[in-house]
Amino acid sequence: MxxxxxxxxxxxxxxxxxxxxxxxxxxxxxxxxxxxxxxxxxxxxxxxxxxxxxxxxxxxxxxxxxxxxxxxxxxxxxxxxxxxxxxxxxxxxxxxxxxxxxxxxxxxxxxxxxxxxxxxxxxxxxxxxxxxxxxxxxxxxxxxxxxxxxxxxRLLPAVLGNEQSNKTDSFSTGLLEHPQYTRPRDFRGDVVPEVLFSGNHQKIADWQEKESLRKTWLRRPEMLEKITLSKKQQAWLAEIFLEEKADN
Missing domain, CATH: 3.40.1280.10 (SPOUT methyltransferase, trefoil knot domain)
Structure with missing residues (x-):
């Protein structure tokens, strides 16, 4: 370019x-x-x-x-x-x-x-x-x-070290990016979600997608008006609403 x-x-x-x-x-x-x-x-x-x-x-x-x-x-x-x-x-x-x-x-x-x-x-x-x-x-x-x-x-081929990075960035999927963690597993009592150590790739992917949805709904709800949610995402959004209501 x-x-x-x-x-x-x-x-x-x-x-x-x-x-x-x-x-x-x-x-x-x-x-x-x-x-x-x-x-x-x-x-x-x-x-x-x-x-x-x-x-x-x-x-x-x-x-x-x-x-x-x-x-x-x-x-x-x-x-x-x-x-x-x-x-x-x-x-x-x-x-x-x-x-x-x-x-x-x-x-x-x-x-x-x-x-x-x-x-x-x-x-x-x-x-x-x-x-x-x-x-x-x-x-x-x-x-x-x-x-x-x-x-x-940063979107040009081979510019980023990891080719998947720009595909999962916030806004690229229509949602904000899910929370991410690195070592240590337990930082002063704040523990990384257990699902990320499960080894079950589908469960991890589902957790990441649901948490992306949660972050978007909490921080940038107007973004959800621009995308079509799948039935699974709609069900997750209903769960998120109840979970956040219970926490508050």
């Missing part, structure tokens, strides 16, 4: 995009990440990339010319790849695991990081997606781009 990032602050990506899983993915050649300062494409004698909005208003807008010319240059250097061009915009669609899985299927991703008050609307004619990472405002799009890159790259 090729990833291009258009940003006024490429140095922000140097640490996060070279460490941990992403760093290993770059070293192995499974992904390449190029950060370009679109100020370099400014045709203004002062190298400015922003200007006052027509009609008045607070703040400054990023001008279309530097960003569109930077996109054109990317196309010239990689004409063979189909590109998904993502504009980081607070008014865009909210990023989620489903989108990360979509992005992981792409050959070439381009992220445009905004700054100042916003973008000239004509930039949006050149993008495929307008995406936000949540209902809050950041100083710029750089951190949002890093979040999306991290969530996407």
């Amino acid at each position: 090729k990833i291009d990032v258009l940003t006024l602050f490429p140095a922000m990506f140097e640490g996060p995009m070279s460490e941990s899983i992403i760093g290993k993915a770059i070293e192995s050649g499974r992904v390449s990440i190029t950060c370009t300062n679109f100020r370099d494409y400014s045709e203004n004698k002062h190298n400015s990339v922003d200007d006052y909005p027509f009609g008045g208003g607070a703040g400054m807008l990023l001008r279309a010319q530097p960003i569109v010319d930077a996109l054109t240059d990317i196309e010239v250097h990689s004409p063979e790849t189909k590109k998904r061009i993502v504009l980081l915009d607070p008014s865009g669609k909210t990023f989620n695991q489903e989108l990360a899985e979509e992005f992981a299927e792409e050959e070439h991703l381009v992220f445009i990081c905004g700054h100042y008050e916003g973008f000239d609307e004509r930039i949006k004619q050149h993008v495929t997606d307008e995406i936000s990472i949540g209902d809050y405002v950041l100083t710029g799009g750089e951190l949002g781009a890093m979040v999306m890159i991290d969530a996407t790259v």
Whole structure:
């Protein structure tokens, strides 16, 4: 996968995009990440990339010319790849695991990081997606781009050490991930559930699925509205309701 990032602050990506899983993915050649300062494409004698909005208003807008010319240059250097061009915009669609899985299927991703008050609307004619990472405002799009890159790259084949990891992650199944434990078996009186030592793989799988359902119902009940529960899951949910009611 090729990833291009258009940003006024490429140095922000140097640490996060070279460490941990992403760093290993770059070293192995499974992904390449190029950060370009679109100020370099400014045709203004002062190298400015922003200007006052027509009609008045607070703040400054990023001008279309530097960003569109930077996109054109990317196309010239990689004409063979189909590109998904993502504009980081607070008014865009909210990023989620489903989108990360979509992005992981792409050959070439381009992220445009905004700054100042916003973008000239004509930039949006050149993008495929307008995406936000949540209902809050950041100083710029750089951190949002890093979040999306991290969530996407970890889904690429052979990037994670265990290929099952991303298949059982929270949100990948529509439920939150079940509780997990490691040594010691008894930590200051808090004991790991006995079923995990039973050796019965079906019982363990059932326990994990039921506990995923429990965690989702307790912490993110709105997620259950987006999936179709099996009869088994519906029965477990009824049990969970009674169990939690008894505990409280």
